[in-house]
Amino acid sequence: MRNKLTIGLFGFGCVGSGLYEILNRSGLFNASIKTIVVKNKDKKRAIPQEHFHFDKEVILNDPEINLVVELIDDAEAAYEIVTRAIRSGKHVVSANKKMIAHHLTELIDLKNQYKVSFLYEASVCGSIPVIRNLEEYYNNDTLSSVHGICNGTTNYILTRLDKEGKSFNEILEDAQRLGFAETEPTLDIDGFDAKYKLQILIAHAFGVITLPENILNIGIRNIKLQDIQYAREKGLKIKLIAASEKLDQNVIGYVAPEFVKEDSFAYDVNYEFNAVTIEAAFSDRQVFKGKGAGSFPTASAVLSDISAIQYDYGYEYRKKETTQLSYAPNFSTRIFISSTDPAKLDLIEFSEVEETFSSKDYAYKIGTVDFGKLSHALYRENPELFIAFFPESEHQFKLANTVGSEKLMAKLVG
Numbered sequence: 001m002r003n004k005l006t007i008g009l010f011g012f013g014c015v016g017s018g019l020y021e022i023l024n025r026s027g028l029f030n031a032s033i034k035t036i037v038v039k040n041k042d043k044k045r046a047i048p049q050e051h052f053h054f055d056k057e058v059i060l061n062d063p064e065i066n067l068v069v070e071l072i073d074d075a076e077a078a079y080e081i082v083t084r085a086i087r088s089g090k091h092v093v094s095a096n097k098k099m100i101a102h103h104l105t106e107l108i109d110l111k112n113q114y115k116v117s118f119l120y121e122a123s124v125c126g127s128i129p130v131i132r133n134l135e136e137y138y139n140n141d142t143l144s145s146v147h148g149i150c151n152g153t154t155n156y157i158l159t160r161l162d163k164e165g166k167s168f169n170e171i172l173e174d175a176q177r178l179g180f181a182e183t184e185p186t187l188d189i190d191g192f193d194a195k196y197k198l199q200i201l202i203a204h205a206f207g208v209i210t211l212p213e214n215i216l217n218i219g220i221r222n223i224k225l226q227d228i229q230y231a232r233e234k235g236l237k238i239k240l241i242a243a244s245e246k247l248d249q250n251v252i253g254y255v256a257p258e259f260v261k262e263d264s265f266a267y268d269v270n271y272e273f274n275a276v277t278i279e280a281a282f283s284d285r286q287v288f289k290g291k292g293a294g295s296f297p298t299a300s301a302v303l304s305d306i307s308a309i310q311y312d313y314g315y316e317y318r319k320k321e322t323t324q325l326s327y328a329p330n331f332s333t334r335i336f337i338s339s340t341d342p343a344k345l346d347l348i349e350f351s352e353v354e355e356t357f358s359s360k361d362y363a364y365k366i367g368t369v370d371f372g373k374l375s376h377a378l379y380r381e382n383p384e385l386f387i388a389f390f391p392e393s394e395h396q397f398k399l400a401n402t403v404g405s406e407k408l409m410a411k412l413v414g
Contacts, residue, residue, distance in 0.1 A: 002310040005031035005091075008059030010081055011071035012038050015095060015122070017046055018295030019069065019302050031067070031306055035059050039072070060084050067091045067309060069302060075099040086110050086118065093305040095122035095298065098187075101196035101212050104203060108317060117314040119305035124197045125150055125274040127290040127297035129304065134204040134278070135315050142281035145245040146205045147265070150197040150255075152272035152292040153181045153188035154220050154240040159270040161228050162237055168223050180272060190380070191217035191240060191255040198242035198253055202327075205244065205278070206251045207319030210327040216371055218256040222379050222386045226362045227338055231259055238388060239266045247398075250328035254371070257388040259336065330372045332398050338364035339384040347382060349373050 009016055020033060037053045038045075045052070059065055060081070068085040070078050075098040082099065085092050087110070094100065100107065100120055111118040121131050125148065134146075149155050153175060160171045172189070175181035187193045195217040203209045220240055231238050236259040244253040260266045265277040265287045274292030279285045291297040332351065339345055342363035345356075353367040379385050 002030045003312065005029075005067045005306065005310060006065050007031060007033045007067045007069055007306070008062065008065040008085075008090075009033050009036045009069045009071065010038075010056070010059065010078075011073075012036055012045060012052070013071065013073070014295045015298045015302065016069075016071040018299030019071070020047070022296065022299050022303055023306075026303075029303075029307060030310060034065055035062065056081060060088060065090060067093065067306065069306070070094040070096060071302070072096070075102065079103055082107065082118070083110060086114050086116055089114055089116060091117045091309050092119075093122075093302055093309070094118070094120045095302060096120075097123040097193070097196040097200060101199045104200070105209050108320075111314070117309045117312070119308060119313075119315065120200070121305050122298050122301035124200050125276060125288075125290070126152075126292040126294065127300050128274060128276060128288045128292065129301070130201065130276045130278075130288055131204050131315075132304075132308075133288070134201070135317075138205070138278065138280060138283070139318060143205050143246065143278065144281065145243070145279045146201050146276065147241055147243045148194075148198070148201070148276035149239055149266055149269050149274050150194040150201075150242045150276070150292065151188055151191075151240060152274060153185065154191075154194070155269065155273065155292075156180045156271050157189070158220065158223075158238055158240065161223065161225075162232070165225065165228070167225065168221065189221045190219035190376070194240060194242040194255045198244060198255060201242070201276070202244045202251060202253055203317075203320065204315075205319075206246065206325050207317070207321070207323030208251045208325050208327050209320065210253075214327060214329050216254045216256070216329075216374060217376055218254075218374065218379055218387050220257055222383050223257065224338065224340065224362070224386060227386050227388070230338070230364070234259070236261060237267055239269070241266065241389070246325065247328065247331065249325055251325050252328050252331045254389075257386070259388055259390055330370060332368055332370045334367065334390045335369050335374075336364060336366050336388045336390065338362065338386045339382075341384045344382055344384045347378065347385065348387075 037059055068090050070081050078096040078099040082092050157171050195215050238257050239260050241258040242255045269275040275289040277287045342358045345365045350367040350369050355366040357364050
């Protein structure tokens with residue numbers, strides 16, 4: 001039997017307005033939005049102003065509201081809303097991947113304590129139902145890797161770089177004007193958004209919960225036309241990949257540009273589309289592809305969570321309770337670094353160098369490095385440097401020599 005849900009909605013932006021429209025169109029749900037709380041009193045919206053409130057207490061203190069849907073972009077405010085809602089015995093649906101990534105263990109414990117559902121399918125890859133599949137379909141399978149294009153903004157920029165030959169800054173400005181990129185694009189182009197999503201995927205794929213600062217993120221802001229040309233000459237494309245793999249009793253993870261081959265899942269995933277590939281011992285490799293952002297695609301994931309809560313569904317985190325895996329922050333693999341200043345290539349210490357090239361205004365080096373030698377700060381502080389990995393089939397990751405964890409974590413965070 002379906003439970004009747006009375007919804008308190010926080011946020012009426014792209015996703016919130018999409019959810020409102022879809023829910024009102026459909027007669028399939030025994031759920032209705034009673035109250036909408038927003039922050040900006042002066043913003044013009046598609047429905048009359050009397051539908052909106054500006055005080056969170058209107059929802060949090062309403063005993064009739066049994067489901068809070070949190071769709072705001074402020075992670076700290078979202079944390080307060082979500083934790084208070086759970087403590088009030090209300091179910092919660094959220095799309096705030098940064099808030100979830102930073103507080104996942106606490107939120108799991110809290111929802112268990114108060115015996116409510118806390119679902120967040122929309123926090124990872126929009127309309128792609130990857131979390132539910134990892135929780136249910138892959139629950140009894142032995143997963144070996146999860147790779148994804150998890151950020152539509154960077155994929156849009158990289159697609160146009162490959163197809164048009166314009167500079168990064170030109171295309172970023174276009175993307176901002178068209179609404180594909182934020183005015184302040186750091187979370188997207190530096191890989192933070194994809195990292196938060198990857199951390200959530202690792203928790204559901206392997207049962208390992210780590211902190212965002214433990215996952216290296218290298219973005220695309222330093223990419224050059226020469227890097228695109230190098231990839232094209234080799235029959236490759238450059239994609240920002242969020243990746244996790246199991247090595248022995250360890251899980252590794254990172255977000256970084258990758259050269260991908262024509263037979264890669266990522267090769268023909270273009271513009272704002274996302275894709276996730278899951279590789280398992282018995283079900284082999286499967287690919288999920290769809291729009292990773294946008295009003296209706298993301299709202300459809302929120303709606304799916306609302307529907308599931310009607311039937312008392314909740315994540316069980318069975319892998320978290322049984323896993324013997326640990327997160328390994330350091331490992332070695334093959335990378336490519338390029339620079340307009342050849343001397344900058346010496347900033348990264350290679351354990352093995354396979355190939356070097358140098359001209360007046362462009363140089364690159366290919367070889368093996370330990371992740372402990374890389375950091376987010378390294379490429380942010382040296383805009384001449386572009387760092388990329390090679391195709392996932394060629395990674396041949398190896399766990400690196402152990403490094404003092406506190407020292408390594410400080411370097412990864414930069």
